[in-house]
Amino acid sequence: MSSSKRNDAGNPRQSVSIAIVGSGGTGALTAGAMLLEAAGRVGLYGLMTRSVGPQIRGGEAAALLRFSAQPLACMGDSYDLLIAIDWRNADRFAAEIALTKDSVVIGDPRGGDMPEMVPESGARTAEIAMKALAKDIPGGRQNMIALGVAVGLLGLPEADLFAVIEKQLGKKGDEAVTASKAAIEVGLAEAAKLDHAVPLSVPSANAEKPERWMITGNEAAGMGAIRGGIRFAAAYPITPATEILEWLAPALTKVGGVLVQAEDELASINMVIGASFGGKPSLTATSGPGLALMIESLGLATAAEIPIVVVDVMRGGPSTGIPTKSEQSDLNIAIHGCHGDAPHLVLAPLSVGDCLFTTQWAAHLAEAMQAPAVVLSDQFLGQTRALIERPADVAFIAQRAAVTEAVNDYRRYALTAEAVSPMAIPGVAGGQYTADGLTHDEAGTPSSAAGHHEAQLDKRRDKIETFTYGDHWADIEGEGEVAVLTWGSLTGPAREAVARLAEDGIKARLVALRLIAPLQVEQLATALAGCKRVLVVEQTHSGQFYRYLRSMCDLPDEVRAFHRAGPLQIRPSEIDAQIREWRS
Amino acid sequence: MTNLTNIGDLLAHAYQIEIEAVERYQMLADQMEVHNNSELEKLFRKLAYHEGQHAEEIRTQMTDANVPELKPGEFRWAGPDSPEAVDLGDIHYMMTPWHALQLALKAEQQAFAFFDEFRRSASDPDIKRLADEFAEEEEEHVAMVLKELEKYPEPDDDWDDDPDPPVSPE
Amino acid sequence: MSKAQAVAYKQGDYKSKVKPIWCPGCGDYHVLISITRALAEIGVAPEDVAVISGIGCSSRIPAYTNCYGFHGVHGRSLALAAGLKVARPDLTVLITSGDGDGFSIGGNHFLHACRRNVDMTYIVMDNRVYGMTKGQPSPTTEPDWDSALSPGGTGLRPFHPLVIALASGANFVARTFSGDPNGTARVLVEAIRHPGFSFVEILSPCVTFRPDEKEWKNMVHTAPVEPTDDAARAARRIMTDDGFNLGVLYRGHRAPYQPEIGTASVDVADLEEAFLL
Known part of the structure; x- marks a missing residue:
């Protein structure tokens, strides 16, 4: 949640959002990843997503981070701190990095012109000559200066950051480690010089530094697959799903499985059908264009009753769409894509960490019912790196x-x-x-x-x-006559919106569907019993989820659909505002 | 061609000729069943039955002899297929008994030719005697088929006219 | 393999009770016989064989065998079979396809199956026509062959599957004729036993839509030369022959693609360590 509104000066914040931007090989993303890991070492929760230009190398990049002592469901509404290593093409990120008058913006005086978004927001600004300072350190890099500034403002222990540096840069040799540490020291000193009214520190959960996992949704999906008994995967690269397959390739080998790179998605789904026919629980992962190619064979797996798991890490569509950005618009094809009447399973993870459970459950369900299961992750869930508690062990494994x-x-x-x-x-x-x-x-x-x-x-x-699907078909939280009904990735913002409403004494329920098809019509009616108003929230242009619900079940009298296409993920404040406005 | 040097080898080949003939006629009967030519289905089942009986006779002769278990590739056929197996390429779904018997005749003649050539080249008197027996049997079959053929005149040229076009099953 | 030694299998053990729907006279009946004959020769247990196919007349074969079978979607049989064989290297895997299924809609998988060189045998019944859909030109059809879909012919140069297989890396290449079931069975035995991806093109006449192909039995002849392990030489021969040259045309020595499977080196829980800070 945005810290700016709800924290008085001097009090620790509930969460802090930080953006580090830079271009042309400045290393903004590396600095962000190190910051995340350092925060994880002290037991904080965190999320890091990234936004990049279309260039494969050297493009403008933004590391977007959020930290809290409490589990985090989604990115915040706005940013408390923006560090620009340089400003080149930074206006590209204006829509994603919302600033307020309480934000702090730190730029390099030689980093180009500050974009309009900064003065427009009224944010406080400061200058640190990161490039020049780095030049004075042998082997020094400006992103390490920026990292030192961020760590200093966050109040993270220097020792934890240095441990990360040693782990990440150790293989490059002592010189690289020494240079980075020196640059970080300079950054820390610069941070100490800044005199801002609002400290950015968040409290750590306790002094014992609880253990954290640092994991992306794509890695979590891979881990869930293996926990669920998947031992064969076929792969064709596609953004933003490739990391599932890259993670699985060595991991499967270690547990006695195998991954085969296929010539296309038509082949990859047929390879997994063949392997599963041979008795090996099997999975492939793709994104919308690949799913479209796989659909005919998804129908084959349905008709021939071959269990398979297809993880679709959704991106903006139709066609090539926006490969690097999130959207939930593959819902229709995942449920209805097959020709003929072809009932199969469609599931969606509700958070980055839940990619593990949901993929594991999908493997279990597919095998139990000898049917294909489509797992609808998306670019946000898949590529966001999160600091989470270790996901619980569950008994769901492939049992055919x-x-x-x-x-x-x-x-x-x-x-x-x-x-x-x-x-x-x-x-x-x-x-x-x-x-x-x-x-x-x-x-x-x-x-x-x-x-x-x-x-x-x-x-x-x-x-x-x-x-019998049990309780996992949905996450149901809260009470009241108003419900936010959502699915998959949008659960995060919806969950945070409901929590904010509760803080203000406004009762609302959250009903977030993990099992999309078959729709649990009776259980959904029970979950919504007594509700007068339901706000259906999703990241699609046409309201695919809303239309699906409308076609399948009765909903309370007052239903509103709040939906928008990607790439800008619906924020918790927008859902919160919808509910407040509706009540008045 | 065939270079069968003992009774066991000869019996194995003779038996296999009949087994293949049985399987082939059954396959043809199935084809006719699927294509609703019941007259031919019955005829092919009958031919399969007769060949089966012949196979059975040979089998009883095999009990005392040392007959090897030959794999399909170990049979020393001269042609592309087992001698008494009808060529599947000559089958038509509207074929008549005349056509079927022509094919049966050719099959029996090939079987006769197999044993005939063999008995001519054999030097061992026991083998020669057994080959004689098999050749004569096939000769009888040839005569039987020829006799059966007398019942069926050659059909008119339009025997395969089908007023319906082919359909697409998939 | 232990099962094979204990039991001597007969050709009939590999045939199912399902009655084929092919037109009487079709070359595919002979191919079915050749396949069962080859399997009996090898002596592998029927339950240890999988026959995989796509769509078309030739793709009906799996159900007519007494082996495990998969009649999948059009053109994807090679991919399905590769997944099966990599996951289950203990199985003998055959793929039955036709010139439309294998070379048109499945053309890309053909190239990559040759490249990948998984140890399986690809049997393509080439009749130069789409039969299941009532007679349209396929990639191997002559350019001037008239049909309702391409009146006057396609005008397109026919695809040359054997040469493409060689260029793409197939480890065994042969051509046979359906009307020679003993010869075809002999080649199939060798193809199945040869390590890696074996490609056998079987000229298999379509009596309904290509009655002219009944003449093939008078046109085919045994290849006048010994098989070679020189792909370039094999390609030159195939490019310059009359298309009716039968026999094993190429035997390669590439090691098959078969990643290790079934041996775990770590516990699943050990994989979690990478995520723990």
């Missing part, structure tokens, strides 16, 4: 009803009470069958008979709709 001993008269698609049929794994004598995308009978033999078609469509629907 399989035939592993020789059988007679085997029928692969036998109609059973649970509608899930034990799956023979190649190598099992007597279990031979042909998995088929053609409509088939219980034995798997192709058929165009109406009876077979209906029976198998019913089976594939029933196994998913009658499954």
Whole structure:
């Protein structure tokens, strides 16, 4: 939450938001990453996202960070501190780095012209000659000066930062470590010279420095996959999903699995279908354009009842859209993309850390129901690096009803009470069958008979709709007659908005869907029971989630849809304002 | 061509010829069943049955002999397929008994040729005697098919006219 | 393999009870026989074989075998099979495809399957036509072949699958004729046993839409030369032959692609250490 409104001068803040910008190889992103890690070492919670220009190297870049002693759900509304190593093309970030009159902006006098956004905001400004100061230190770099300034203003212990420097730069040699430390010392000294009325320090949770994980949503999805029993992955690179696959490549090898790089997404999904047919729990990851290519085979996995997990790290669409920015607009294709009636699972992680649980759960559900599961992460969740508590161990692992001993008269698609049929794994004598995308009978033999078609469509629907999903289908918090109903990545801002309302004595509920399809209609009705007003929040241009809900279930009388396309993520203050305005 | 040097080898080949013929006729009967030509389905099932009986006779002769278990590639056929197996490329879904019997005739003649050539080249009197027996049997089959063919005149040229166009199943 | 030694499998053990829907006279019946004959020759247990396919007449084969099968979407069989084989290197993996499924919609996967060189056998029944959709020109169809979809012919140069396979890195390249089931079976045995990606193009006439192909049985002939391990020489021969040269045309020595799988070196929990500060 924005610190500026709710903290009096001299009191520690509940959270602090910091942006470090720079261009052309100044190292803003590296400084941000080191700052995050140093904060994690003292037990703070934190988030770091980044915004970059279109250049592969040397472009303008912004490291956007937020810290708190409490778990953080999302980025803040505005920034308390902006350090510009230089100002080149920094106006690109004007919409993302909101400043207020309470913000502090530090620039280098030789770093170019300060963009209009700074004076317009009324923020206080100061100058530190980072480039010149760095020049005076052998091997010194301006981003390390900026890092020293940030750490000084935050009040983080120097020793923790130095530990990070030694870990990160140790392999470059002692000279690099010494130079960086010297530059940081200069930055710390410069910070001490600044006389600002508002300190930026946040309290650490306690003196014991609780353990933190530093992880991105993409890494968490990979870890969740492995915890869930995934042992085969096929990969085709695509922004912003590639890091899942890059993380999985060595990790899978270590646990006895394997990742294969495919020639395209058509191949990657078919490779995972083949591996899963062979008995190995399998996953691929992609983004919208890749998902579009995979859709035909997603239908195959549905019809042939092959469990697979597809993680879609959503980005702006349609077409190539905005590859580096978040949006939730793949909802429609994920639910409805397949031709024919093709019921499958669609899930969405509710936070960076939840990418682990949700992917793990998806692997479990896919295997339990022998159906494909699509996990709708997005660029924000996937590429944000977070300081979190270690995600709890959960029992969900891949457990497929399989035939592993020789059988007679085997029928692969036998109609059973649970509608899930034990799956023979190649190598099992007597279990031979042909998995088929053609409509088939219980034995798997192709058929165009109406009876077979209906029976198998019913089976594939029933196994998913009658499954007991437990409490994980949604996060439900708070009480009151107003509810914020959202899903996936937008849970963060919605959660913070509801918390702010509660601080002001305004009761509101949060209902955030983790299981998108099949929609838990009855449970949703229970979660919303007694609600008079529901605000549906999502990051899409057309209100895809709102329309989906409207098509599937009854909602209370007063429903409002609050939605917007990416790339600017809906902020907690906007949701908060919607609710307050609606009440008045 | 064939260079069978003992009774066991010869019996293995003779038996395999019949087994392949049975499987081939069954396959053809299935084809006709799927394509709703029931007259031909019955005929091919009958031919399969006869070849099966012949196979059974050979099997009883095999019990005393030392017959090797040959893999498919170890059979020393001269042609592209087992001698008595009908060429699947000559099948048509609207074919008549006349066509089927022509194919059966060719198959029996090939089987006869196989044993005939073999008995001519064999030096061992026991092998020669057994090959004689098999050749004569195939000769009888040829005669039987020819006799059966007398019931069926050659069909008119338009026997394969189908007024309906092909359809697309996928 | 232990199972294979204990039981002598017959050709019939590899055939299912499902009755094929192919037109009587179709070359694919012969190919089915050749495949079952080859598997019986090798003696691998039917449950240890997987036959993978896409869409088209030739892709119907898996259900007609008594092996594990996968009849997937159009053109993607090679990718599906690669995933299966990498995940389950103990299985014998065959892919059955046609000239449309394999060279048109699946063309990119063909290139990369040759490159990747996973140890599996790709059997393409080439009849130079789309049969399941009532007779349209495929990538191997002659440029002047008339059809409703491309009246007067496509005017396009036919695709040369064998040469493309060589250029892309296939480790074994052969051409056979469906009407020679014994010869085809012999080549398939060798193809299956040869390490890496083996590509066998089987000329398989379509009696319904390409009745002219019944003449193929009079046109095919055994390759007059021994197989080579020199890809350039093999390519030159194939480029200059009449298209009816049968036999093994190339045997390579590339090691198959098969990453290690199934051996864990760390516990899952150990992976977490990277995240802990």
